[in-house]
Amino acid sequence: MRIQTIEAFPVAVPLTKPFKTALRTVTTAHSIFVKLTCDDGSVGYGEAPPTHVITGDSMGSVTYAIQEVIAPQLIGLDISHREELFHKLKRSIVRNTSAKAAVDMAIHDLLGQHAKMPLYQLLGGFQNEIDTDFTVSVNDPAEMADDAASYVQNGFQVLKVKVGIGKIEEDIERIRAIRRRVGHAVKIRLDANQGWKPKEAVLAIGRMEDAGLGIELIEQPVLADDVEGLRYVTAHTLTPIMADESVFSAKDALRVLQLGAADLINIKLMKSGGIQEAMKINTLAEAFGVECMVGSMIETKLGITAAAHFAASQPNITRFDFDAPLMLSKDIVAGGIEYDGTLIRFAKAPGLGLDIEGMEEIMKGDGQ
Structure with missing residues (x-):
């Protein structure tokens, strides 16, 4: 071959x-x-x-x-x-x-x-189905609350909420509005996409903690290259902090892990350069006792299928952010993973299970 x-x-x-x-x-x-x-x-x-x-x-x-x-x-x-x-x-x-x-x-x-063999089995075969969250785009509080309620009505019990635009008070009000609409049974994780400075992040997260907003984790609160700032936020908050844009390679992951700069790591194939390097990042994280999430960019079901196979293969990957294909107006990919509400299932066909x-x-x- x-x-x-x-x-x-x-x-x-x-x-x-x-x-x-x-x-x-x-x-x-x-x-x-x-x-x-x-x-x-x-x-x-x-x-x-x-x-x-x-x-x-x-x-x-x-x-x-x-x-x-x-x-x-x-x-x-x-x-x-x-x-x-x-x-x-x-x-x-x-x-x-x-x-x-x-x-x-x-x-x-x-x-x-x-x-x-299906790829997830070849890579480790830890589980044969996984559950995804759904992302709430950053908008005004009322629109975000409406969107969140709609996703929950469709069966999603984990929401990834985008923040980091405008003043801290605006971000807090966004989360308050969502909590009022969906209640406290729904998990909420935040993604600031590098939108805060370290001290701003500590202030914002502390206020959310004091308000009892029940945030599961906060992803990449500070600039990607500010690993010291990321460590500062992690050290001065109770809410788990997840590194995303700060980690592209196993070398990046090692620095974050050795510094204790994050509690969790988000692995994306588009950052790591593929599954081969992603496996190394996850192995390093597991050695440090740090769990991983696997996420994606705005991709079709083709890229998400590959990421999902990798994610399902490893026990240290405990969170899954694979909602991008559900945001598209149509599915142009033949075969691959199948969505059943929040659940993702894998084809029995070998490899990625695509229809050639x-x-x-x-x-x-x-x-x-």
């Missing part, structure tokens, strides 16, 4: 409602689908959604990195020589983690097919 071709295809799917965070507003999910074909005719797929404000990637940079840089270095290599393959992929280009992640997914898809014929039709249709 030697790699014969690596191709990249642009796709675009409108969202049902604009997705707003402290970093950006998204109305359409733009992404790159990758198709990796071997000399025996087997095919693996991956996805790379460019997220300028987090990974620095664009549609153009992802396409160029895959077709002009990564592909020439991997074509001709044998899939069964997995460590050589991942070693060359990692060293093929500096950063460009989204492009690497898409190719990494396609390789893992092929490895699962070759082993005749259906995926071919999507590629011919330019992903629309």
Whole structure:
């Protein structure tokens, strides 16, 4: 099974409602689908959604990195020589983690097919279904409360609420409004997307704690490169703090873990460059007694399928943020994971469980 071709295809799917965070507003999910074909005719797929404000990637940079840089270095290599393959992929280009992640997914898809096992089983097989949260975009308090109530009515018992825009008082009022509407049985986790300064974060979190708002955790309260600031927030609050944008690689994770800068880590394949590095991050975190969540960017079901397989395979991954496909106006991916309300189930087919014929039709249709 030697790699014969690596191709990249642009796709675009409108969202049902604009997705707003402290970093950006998204109305359409733009992404790159990758198709990796071997000399025996087997095919693996991956996805790379460019997220300028987090990974620095664009549609153009992802396409160029895959077709002009990564592909020439991997074509001709044998899939069964997995460590050589991942070693060359990692060293093929500096950063460009989204492009690497898409190719990494396609390789893992092929490895699962070759082993005749669903990928989550090949990676560890800890569980065969997982439960996702749903994200409430940052808006005015009344709109966020309405959105939260709607998601709870649809069965979601864990909400990830975006904050970090405007004054601290506005963020607190957003959470108060949501709590009044959904009650205290629903879990609420916050994501500030780097929107606060360290002392602001401590003040905001302390006030939320005093108000009894019952926040499960707070994700990335400060700037990504301010690991000392992240440690300050973690040390001066009772609510668990989760590192997200501060951790791209195992090296980043080690620094955060050694400093005790966070209580939890959010792993995303688009940051880590794929499943291979994500596994290393999770292993390090587990060694330090730190649980992980696996999340995503605004992706289609293709990228989420790969992330979900990884997440379900490991006992140290205890939280799942895979609602992005549920925000899209349509599902353009054939096969893969299936949603049953909040529950995610895996196909019994090997690899990522994609429908190859259906995926071919999507590629011919330019992903629309």
